[in-house]
Amino acid sequence: MAPAVDADCERPAVHCPATYRALADNFSSKTVSPWCEHRKCLTTGHNGIFATTSFAAGDVLCKFGHSAIYEQPTYQTLQVGASKHILLSPEWLENTNHSCDPNVFFNTEASALLALRAIAPGDELCFFYPSTEWAMGEPFACRCGAATCLGHVAGASALTPQQLEGRRLTPYIQQRLAEAAAAKAATAEAAKAAEAAAPGGGGSG
Numbered sequence: 001m002a003p004a005v006d007a008d009c010e011r012p013a014v015h016c017p018a019t020y021r022a023l024a025d026n027f028s029s030k031t032v033s034p035w036c037e038h039r040k041c042l043t044t045g046h047n048g049i050f051a052t053t054s055f056a057a058g059d060v061l062c063k064f065g066h067s068a069i070y071e072q073p074t075y076q077t078l079q080v081g082a083s084k085h086i087l088l089s090p091e092w093l094e095n096t097n098h099s100c101d102p103n104v105f106f107n108t109e110a111s112a113l114l115a116l117r118a119i120a121p122g123d124e125l126c127f128f129y130p131s132t133e134w135a136m137g138e139p140f141a142c143r144c145g146a147a148t149c150l151g152h153v154a155g156a157s158a159l160t161p162q163q164l165e166g167r168r169l170t171p172y173i174q175q176r177l178a179e180a181a182a183a184k185a186a187t188a189e190a191a192k193a194a195e196a197a198a199p200g201g202g203g204s205g
């Protein structure tokens with residue numbers, strides 16, 4: 001039998017958190033490190049990782065590596081460069097969900113998972129997927145529940161500068177944003193020049 005499909009999501013329910021609350025109320029858990037547990041929702045099969053100790057803003061929760069590198073993104077990979085998408089190691093880090101109000105950041109320069117603010121035992125660890133992903137292979141309707149939820153998560157390329165303002169982003173994403181802004185400015189400049197050169201457009205000839 002085909003897996004159940006969540007009404008608002010094209011992926012099988014196992015990848016679609018019907019509610020983040022289910023991970024707090026109705027889950028099985030496994031200790032995966034001295035500071036972290038992996039929870040699986042018993043209703044939806046949805047996974048997430050949760051702190052079991054406290055962290056202060058700026059703390060390094062752990063270092064991370066990779067078990068594979070792909071040229072294309074999947075829903076499990078983390079982007080570390082152009083055509084460079086890694087499967088995280090330790091493997092359980094792949095269960096880190098997205099939040100539009102994240103409490104952790106994957107620092108791809110230092111290969112370290114950082115606390116963006118104080119984290120208490122029991123808090124779900126979530127990062128802002130567009131902080132590492134330029135154009136996600138599998139965008140989704142966000143259910144993070146944050147007051148500032150953006151609604152749709154597709155990568156940094158789908159967001160406005162305003163939506164990204166003040167967020168911690170990897171150098172790769174910052175570079176792509178600078179390139180996109182420069183390309184947009186060049187297009188606007190060319191359009192202005194073409195308009196000025198057109199008959200009656202205010203050009204000198």
Ligand SMILES: C[S@@+](CC[C@H](N)C(=O)[O-])C[C@H]1O[C@@H](n2cnc3c(N)ncnc32)[C@H](O)[C@@H]1O
Pocket residue numbers: 011014015016017045046047048075076077094095096097098099138140141142143144
């Ligand atoms: C790397 S997995 C994270 C673990 C995932 N919850 C699971 O059980 O496999 C990424 C997928 O989790 C789901 N996901 C993560 N954060 C989400 C969010 N804020 N809202 C909706 N779905 C989310 C999406 O289906 C996404 O493609």
